Amino acid sequence: MDITPPQLRAARALVDWSREELAKRADTTARTIARIEAGETVPRQSTLEAIRSALEAAGVEFIPENGGGAGVRLRKDTI
Template identity: 65%
Template sequence: MARAALDWSVKNLAERAKVGEATIRRFERDRAEPIHSTAAAICSALEAAGVEFIAENGGGAGVRLRKQAKNSVGQSGP
């Protein structure tokens, strides 16, 4: 879901996380659990791009994109 929210390809995520494309595909297809360091690298790459992971809260875990900062054009300074 996170990769789709960013409109990233498997290749794009693999490059940003510095892992193999096959690793991403296996993980997304539930064919393998990534080792901790690989999962951390994937999460870090997604979070750096603005993804927020939502913990299980009774409605299920999820993801969302962080709100963008408001454009300061036309606003006066502090």
């Protein structure tokens, strides 16, 4: 999975979105978001891409594992 459950939870917090809001913007369900965040499922690649696209459009940048741990941040122009 290219977005970890903690990254997803943190990304939602950065943009102050509920699971319902992210689900609406990513064309999925809030239950799917909850299951991904809890690590209960490995989502389809298309679902992850939709989630990533929605969050990136809101200004989230996903930081890959680079020895210091994966993370998220807001783009400078959205702060």
